[in-house]
Amino acid sequence: MISQASFRTHPSPLESGLHLDGKRMTPQRKKVLSLFEEIGSGIHLSAEEVHSKLTSTGDKVSLATIYRTLRLLVKMTFLNELDLSEGGNRFELLSHDHPDHHHLICIRCGRTEEFENNEVINAGEVAAKNFGFKLLESSLNVRALCPICINK
Amino acid sequence: MISQASFRTHPSPLESGLHLDGKRMTPQRKKVLSLFEEIGSGIHLSAEEVHSKLTSTGDKVSLATIYRTLRLLVKMTFLNELDLSEGGNRFELLSHDHPDHHHLICIRCGRTEEFENNEVINAGEVAAKNFGFKLLESSLNVRALCPICINK
DNA sequence: AGCGTATTGAGAACTGCTTGCAACTTGTAA
């Protein structure tokens, strides 16, 4: 006879992170993070987009919960929040081999490309140090027109 | 006898720029630009702040007109618009000896410092070129805590 | 299984900003 109790699955990083803090694992939280994990890094989704991707597969999650969950996942450092200043803010999986990248945005069609640059990271550190500030985060946004949008 | 018609004052850059384009000079437009000119460069005001500074001196300007005027002055390159991503957007006088600077923002109290860095400008140009984009503008925002806000 | 507390959904509320429209200015041409 097989014991049911013997199947105690390993808690995910999400679940253990939540429990450390008196917070709870919920299907909604799992679905939001899974969406980002399945879609991979380098994709920048708005709250609305997360919502419609989840509800289009039959799941029911309210938009308010999406916003709450995104905020939580950012605080837990699973996600990164971007202010690309066209429409609402966007969220991406925080990948640890790709941590401090910057964004090139086509202001016409929204196409977004990523790039890394150590001089930029350094410039932020130097500026903070010179003024005695404690650096939290620095981001370079390059607003531009993509090849397709240039001649239109 | 002194002729009244002989006093034709030189049109300001604002006035001539407007007239080139079939637009008109109005007291509201003059007041908004004058406010920025009097206050000097390096100051970053929100639309609400512009509005309350103007109305506090007895002038009557509607907030809608402030927004419309700020947009116009940005298009005419008298002002620069900043998205420092705390609260609303901010505006500053576009000074020609200080054109491409970046911002260090205390996310607690809003204190904002400016700095220049050519590597950053260059990074934006290189990124745009590499992807075949036409660069419009690039801005580095450094989010941090100022000395006063660090230990609180 | 039971219970205290965290979380959710639904909608109201809020913030920053834009727009429609009628009344009012402005620049220009007689």
Next chain:
DNA sequence: TTACAAGTTGCAAGCAGTTCTCAATACGCT
């Protein structure tokens, strides 16, 4: 000067994105 077409303003309504309120529900510890 005056007349007038076209640009501008103020007000209020509208809008997009996000947060909040609160009753109902789900989680997870014992």
